Amino acid sequence: MGREKSRRLSGSRDFRQRLVLATLTSTPITMNDIRAGEGGLRPHEMSLLRLLDKVSDQHVIDVNDTGTKVGYKPGVVIGGKDLEHDCGVHRGIGYFIEPLLLLGLFARSPLSVRLKGITNDTKDPSVDTFRMVTLHMLKHFGVPLEGLELKIESRGAPPRGGGEVLLRVPNINSTLKAVNWIDEGMVKRIRGVTFSTNVSPKIVTRIFYAARGLFNKFIPDVHIFTDHRAGGFLPNCHVSRLWRICSC
Template sequence: ATRPKKRGARKSPYDKAKGSASRSKAKSSLTVKLKGSKDMRYRLLCATLADKPLVISDIRAEAESPGICDYEAAFLKMLDLISAGCSISINETGTKLRYKPGVIEGGTDLKHDCPPSRGIGYYLEPLLILGLFAKNPIEITFTGVTDTPTDITVDTLRNVTTHVIQKFGVEGKIDIQATFRGVKPKGGGKVSVRIPVVKKLKPISLLEPGKVKRFRGVAYVCRCSPQFTNRMVTSARAILNRFIPDTYVHTDHCKGKAGGYSSGFGISLTAESINGTILGAQTVPIGSGLPEDAGRRCAKLLCEQIAQGGCVDSMHQPLAVMLMVLSPEDVTRLRIGKLTKTTIGVLRLVQQFFGVTFMIKPDEETKTVMLSCVGAGFQNFSRRHA
């Protein structure tokens, strides 16, 4: 009879020689590797919430000024400011970024200076999502440009963005106060923000935007004639009053230090429906433009958003998609208008970071798009132990 072969000793999963290597290999397999500078904010936002290391290479490698820009570097500084254990590494040319997220600590009396190349809305929009899942409420003061053509303005953030977030079950008040306004090129604005924390979001089903019942807005000037606001309001009302007489646009004349270091003007409008849907539009003229043109353009943009038939406007599509992903493991549904390029990029990112796939169903009758998904069941465990 042959003797059975003696089995080798079972290797311990905590073996120092093998265990550390296997753990590091598993860690590296979670690292997300991307190329280019597209959707940089949302890449870092997804990596922070999903707690996955991120490597981005070839950042503007072929451009005249290669590497990350000053506003992207400022965004990374903001992430480091509100996080504990965050690791950021950039190579000498600035074309490769290694980011390892930490715990979102939050905190009070935080200050962040934003370069004038982008508005405060560039930093504040993703921070509103991160702040909800922080360990402590965030109280932060931003300094820089409050109103730019490329980013969400402070008025839109206060009147529309906070409303969209509260639809997902955020009970605490998100407070956004603009102490000083600031426009390009020198800025000089100051915005104080307080973001509460939540345990978890709630699933939504926003399918009917409803008919519009009133228009509201804010027209402002910085270091300009106060007559500019009246001219913007008159031109905007000339279009909006054709549909609804309940139209009121507040005027804000910022002079001296309250108007920042540069002169400029702009207007922000909102439309509120009988179902509680709020859509927004904004216009900040580039260079020397007429106040009448700014008022008319903003009113027409708002009418276009209403005509698209979505429950959120084009500016807030990516924000709504991110909040849907972070909702509990239940079906969330949202009707939107035409998909923007940024929204399409965010839909791809959330599938890569969270494994959440959206069902996109066009509605031929209303010319809208139905988005639906099962949330990732994201919860704020830091808050529970706080």
């Protein structure tokens, strides 16, 4: 890591958060004892390092042969246009979107990246959660919605993936503002998505009517959108795990 003093950390806990905070604060870090005797870094963690390499410049990433030690000297987040990254099938695309959103806001130029892999699974937040909830929450922190987009072009289910999304993140010219957001308000409307891949369209229609019938018992303003993809990799059909419940 050169002559600069590096902050020494241990283990694999909070791997993404460590990389993001080190990048935003320009703090070199060294992570030791990463799953010693258990194979070191996992494939999705190596994939995250490769993604970080694509959106940054003037940085140094050093991984030892066993994958149990990572040295990271952050550089400059440059963003980029028309980038592509294969997230693999070990973790969902949501695992990679979270750090990209944080880093992309402070990049030198707007970020546009196409991510391929698993769009919906039980480990990570689904792409629907980011599109319908997270992106709208960012406006409360002063992030402009213009240029902020997550487009779902195809869905992919585990274990073979095959999904594809396009993420666009604008860069902000000022710091984020603090938010005192403790009033949950009253529920006024509910929005959701039912999706299916490689099964009969009738199944997603049945889910649509069943879900809307349940929510209509509590509130009349319910809109559930359907997304059926005939060319999915594996049979998969269920209601998106998180609904957008609006109180504004």
